[in-house]
Amino acid sequence: xxxxxxxxxxxxxxxxxxxxxxxxxxxxxxxxxxxxxxxxxxxxxxxxxxxxxxxxxxxxxxxxxxxxxxxxxxxxxxxxxxxxxxxxxxxxxxxxxxxxxxxxxxxxxxxxxxxxxxxxxxxxxxxxxxxxxxxxxxxxxxxxxxxxxxxxxxxxxxxxxxxxxxxxxxxxxxxxxxxxxxx
Numbered sequence: 001x002x003x004x005x006x007x008x009x010x011x012x013x014x015x016x017x018x019x020x021x022x023x024x025x026x027x028x029x030x031x032x033x034x035x036x037x038x039x040x041x042x043x044x045x046x047x048x049x050x051x052x053x054x055x056x057x058x059x060x061x062x063x064x065x066x067x068x069x070x071x072x073x074x075x076x077x078x079x080x081x082x083x084x085x086x087x088x089x090x091x092x093x094x095x096x097x098x099x100x101x102x103x104x105x106x107x108x109x110x111x112x113x114x115x116x117x118x119x120x121x122x123x124x125x126x127x128x129x130x131x132x133x134x135x136x137x138x139x140x141x142x143x144x145x146x147x148x149x150x151x152x153x154x155x156x157x158x159x160x161x162x163x164x165x166x167x168x169x170x171x172x173x174x175x176x177x178x179x180x181x182x183x
Contacts, residue, residue: 006032021045021080022119027038044121048091049078051076051109051175052099052128059158059179060099060131065147073170074161077150091126096140099150103128109178114170123171125178155179 039092052060079094
């Protein structure tokens, strides 16, 4: 393992863009070998990824339009953490927001960095089970930029979609592989 005393040193940081979800920064960095470079970094508050299962053999996926790739894709529901929000509470909120169901049981599965080469976002994966419909008086609503349609698949159907290339989202591939490994 590298010696932390030899880690990169940040010489300066400037914010290029502050958006609704993330911040783009340029850091001037002296690398351990002495080279000085500008690094483009995205600072992200983190996100939660829900793996909603009505039963052990089923999973709820959502069809969602993703403008960056200009297509609709099947994926597990996920959402960005609000400032100082507990990730488990965010998983419950986002599950209700995106599939209209509330999990009675939320279990942390794993946390990953999806793109550590340029972004500090962490994705915390949660199994969401013992699902029940949202309360009629719930105040949880979808975000304005979300076009979402949930659908329940058998785990075998979802894994076949992944094998065929019908699922192209990395977090969904990881979620399905974690479920398959637990069989």
